[in-house]
Amino acid sequence: MSTIVDHLKNAENNCSAFERRLNEAKRYIDPEDKHAKSEWNSLQVENAKIKYRLNILKRSLIEDGLIDSQTCTHTKDSEKKMQNLSEDAYLCSFLHTAKNLFEKAITSSCQNLTNPPISVTQSQIRGVDYQCNSAMQIIKKVRDEGLILSDGSKLSPKDIAESIVRHIPKNDVFSTVAVAPPGFINVTIDQNYICKKIRDLLVYGVHVKPEENRKRILVDYSSPNIAKEMHVGHLRSTIIGDCIANIFEFLGHDVLRVNHVGDWGTQFGMLLAHLTDKYPDFLTNPPPISNLQAFYKEAKVRFDNEEEFKKQAYSCVVRLQAKEPDMYTAWKQICEISRKEFQKVYDILGIKNLTEKGESYYHDLMVDVVNDLEKRNLIEDSEGRKIFNSSEGHLLMVKSDGGFTYDTSDLACVKYRIEVEKADKIIYVTDKGQQNHFMTLFECARKATYCPPNVELVHVGFGVVIGDDNKKFKTRSGDTVRLLDLLEEGMKRALAKLKEKGRDEVLTEDELNAAKAALAVGCIKYADISHDLTLDYKFSFDRMLDDRGNTAVYLLYSLTRIRSIIKKANVTTPVEQLAREVPALKLQHPREIRLAKYVLKFPEIILQVANELRPHTLCSYLFDLSVVFSEFYEQCYCIEKVVNKDGETTKVNFDRIMLCEATASVMSKALNILGIETLSKM
Numbered sequence: 172m173s174t175i176v177d178h179l180k181n182a183e184n185n186c187s188a189f190e191r192r193l194n195e196a197k198r199y200i201d202p203e204d205k206h207a208k209s210e211w212n213s214l215q216v217e218n219a220k221i222k223y224r225l226n227i228l229k230r231s232l233i234e235d236g237l238i239d240s241q242t243c244t245h246t247k248d249s250e251k252k253m254q255n256l257s258e259d260a261y262l263c264s265f266l267h268t269a270k271n272l273f274e275k276a277i278t279s280s281c282q283n284l285t286n287p288p289i290s291v292t293q294s295q296i297r298g299v300d301y302q303c304n305s306a307m308q309i310i311k312k313v314r315d316e317g318l319i320l321s322d323g324s325k326l327s328p329k330d331i332a333e334s335i336v337r338h339i340p341k342n343d344v345f346s347t348v349a350v351a352p353p354g355f356i357n358v359t360i361d362q363n364y365i366c367k368k369i370r371d372l373l374v375y376g377v378h379v380k381p382e383e384n385r386k387r388i389l390v391d392y393s394s395p396n397i398a399k400e401m402h403v404g405h406l407r408s409t410i411i412g413d414c415i416a417n418i419f420e421f422l423g424h425d426v427l428r429v430n431h432v433g434d435w436g437t438q439f440g441m442l443l444a445h446l447t448d449k450y451p452d453f454l455t456n457p458p459p460i461s462n463l464q465a466f467y468k469e470a471k472v473r474f475d476n477e478e479e480f481k482k483q484a485y486s487c488v489v490r491l492q493a494k495e496p497d498m499y500t501a502w503k504q505i506c507e508i509s510r511k512e513f514q515k516v517y518d519i520l521g522i523k524n525l526t527e528k529g530e531s532y533y534h535d536l537m538v539d540v541v542n543d544l545e546k547r548n549l550i551e552d553s554e555g556r557k558i559f560n561s562s563e564g565h566l567l568m569v570k571s572d573g574g575f576t577y578d579t580s581d582l583a584c585v586k587y588r589i590e591v592e593k594a595d596k597i598i599y600v601t602d603k604g605q606q607n608h609f610m611t612l613f614e615c616a617r618k619a620t621y622c623p624p625n626v627e628l629v630h631v632g633f634g635v636v637i638g639d640d641n642k643k644f645k646t647r648s649g650d651t652v653r654l655l656d657l658l659e660e661g662m663k664r665a666l667a668k669l670k671e672k673g674r675d676e677v678l679t680e681d682e683l684n685a686a687k688a689a690l691a692v693g694c695i696k697y698a699d700i701s702h703d704l705t706l707d708y709k710f711s712f713d714r715m716l717d718d719r720g721n722t723a724v725y726l727l728y729s730l731t732r733i734r735s736i737i738k739k740a741n742v743t744t745p746v747e748q749l750a751r752e753v754p755a756l757k758l759q760h761p762r763e764i765r766l767a768k769y770v771l772k773f774p775e776i777i778l779q780v781a782n783e784l785r786p787h788t789l790c791s792y793l794f795d796l797s798v799v800f801s802e803f804y805e806q807c808y809c810i811e812k813v814v815n816k817d818g819e820t821t822k823v824n825f826d827r828i829m830l831c832e833a834t835a836s837v838m839s840k841a842l843n844i845l846g847i848e849t850l851s852k853m
């Protein structure tokens with residue numbers, strides 16, 4: 172029996188190793204080299220196929236009882252995402268499709284221009300979907316560069332626009348194309364195309380074609396500090412970071428979610444000194460610390476008041492950083508207590524796959540990095556401290572007492588993430604206050620050549636959370652708000668809201684509890700994400716639990732309502748099958764078309780959010796979508812009562828029911844990406 176397992180494991184390992192090598196090789200491919208790129212793609216597809224077959228084989232072995240499921244290695248989440256879908260299965264962004272068509276038209280109509288400007292935007296004009304603004308820019312470029320077009324120099328933007336229009340490739344996307352003065356090209360998206368894409372969405376599900384090659388994207392978020400309270404800033408980082416990671420994962424990228432916990436700072440000196448003092452037998456009896464914050468405060472008081480203790484604390488840091496076994500054990504005990512507390516918050520928020528790799532993880536690397544920089548004369552001495560200077564500022568690499576800092580660990584960490592974890596893009600999600608730190612870090616990482624030009628480093632800095640009094644969010648007594656207390660309060664308020672709506676009379680106890688938790692967490696997350704993250708954000712339970720306006724309550728109810736319309740229609744054939752049986756939906760009413768177009772705008776929004784890293788755009792889209800749905804539903808009956816001589820019957824408009832389903836799928840996918848759980852009963 173063991174031979175089957177061995178073979179299977181071997182095959183799986185080979186597959187993974189090959190994938191790793193492929194990913195490594197990707198970096199060396201010249202983006203211009205089409206042949207290499209296509210070769211790489213086909214190798215990747217081949218490997219995915221093998222992996223897929225292996226999985227089928229594995230499943231049947233498990234089913235036949237030949238191996239148990241424990242024996243098998245788990246496929247990583249990122250690997251599961253490898254999909255091989257047909258072209259039809261992808262939803263395309265209209266904007267990107269329009270851009271592609273115009274790009275082709277412009278390059279072939281302006282052959283004597285190098286890099287002609289391609290500008291396509293959404294149009295504000297009624298009845299127009301997108302507009303191409305390139306003609307005016309082309310004229311300007313021609314004049315600025317003193318070029319003469321082959322047709323003579325008296326060309327106007329209108330002439331250019333008309334020439335571009337003549338070169339638009341044959342397609343089924345645009346229905347009308349018109350030139351408007353001085354040289355705009357206005358287009359509308361074809362209704363038949365829309366009706367077909369909605370049908371495809373129902374058949375294949377909501378998938379968006381990634382814009383570029385699959386990348387390995389590392390998102391550094393949450394990152395609380397051990398032994399300190401996890402505060403609302405970390406809550407924001409957790410919620411926003413998770414959403415950003417979800418977006419890239421949805422777009423088919425390989426996403427690593429990393430929790431860069433603060434577990435190596437000087438605060439450990441006093442904690443360790445206090446622990447070894449108070450619990451001398453800590454090695455044999457793990458200390459019964461239930462409230463780490465109180466313990467932290469005790470240690471801080473001693474640190475501020477007892478000279479002897481202070482000295483002891485400093486020596487503890489040095490001993491810890493030298494990884495002296497006793498100190499290391501005590502440190503691990505403290506980390507474990509904190510970790511359990513953090514986990515409670517993550518469990519409530521439904522945060523999964525967040526891997527902890529804290530500052531301590533990079534300790535040995537910090538030593539190497541400092542040596543490396545010294546060898547290359549990139550480190551300067553300043554009053555006993557070692558600093559790394561860049562045009563953005565400096566990083567403090569070694570303190571005068573020889574200890575490392577937040578800066579040291581972050582620089583070692585960038586190097587590790589690029590060299591070992593093979594990240595193509597690293598996104599750091601913290602409050603805006605750390606912007607300087609990250610700008611300096613990025614500059615230094617480039618200067619030290621730890622970060623090659625093709626790797627992107629991004630800091631997503633968010634505003635602070637303020638309370639009703641417009642001051643920094645604090646408890647009445649001025650303390651940091653405990654996240655667990657905050658979540659608890661959210662639950663209470665959500666329950667009150669549900670009772671106010673009489674939901675306790677319709678839902679079972681379990682359903683009510685599930686609704687309470689989903690509502691509380693959904694509202695807290697949504698309120699956070701729906702605000703432009705760069706601005707400060709006012710935390711208000713009243714506002715987030717309001718069922719009017721752009722809130723999670725409103726959206727969750729809208730979704731439940733759409734689902735119940737579909738249910739009421741009592742269509743026995745699954746909607747997906749209904750769609751499969753037709754080439755396209757039959758939609759005509761202007762509000763049907765408007766809704767369908769809005770549903771299909773989803774990919775454009777997702778790509779925009781991925782590009783700008785501003786997830787509130789997705790919330791605004793969701794809110795508008797539910798408004799557009801209401802407007803459709805107001806005028807377009809989905810189920811009609813028909814009275815005739817035999818009495819009353821109901822007539823179902825299947826195409827509209829399918830449109831409802833498409834709306835609901837996109838809404839629930841979007842809520843999912845925001846990290847919000849949707850319930851069938853609420």
Ligand SMILES: NC(=[NH2+])NCCC[C@H](N)C(=O)O
Nearest residue numbers: 391394395396431432433601
């Ligand atoms: N790689 C990083 N520096 N990540 C962010 C860490 C955030 C830090 N622990 C804090 O609470 O502010």
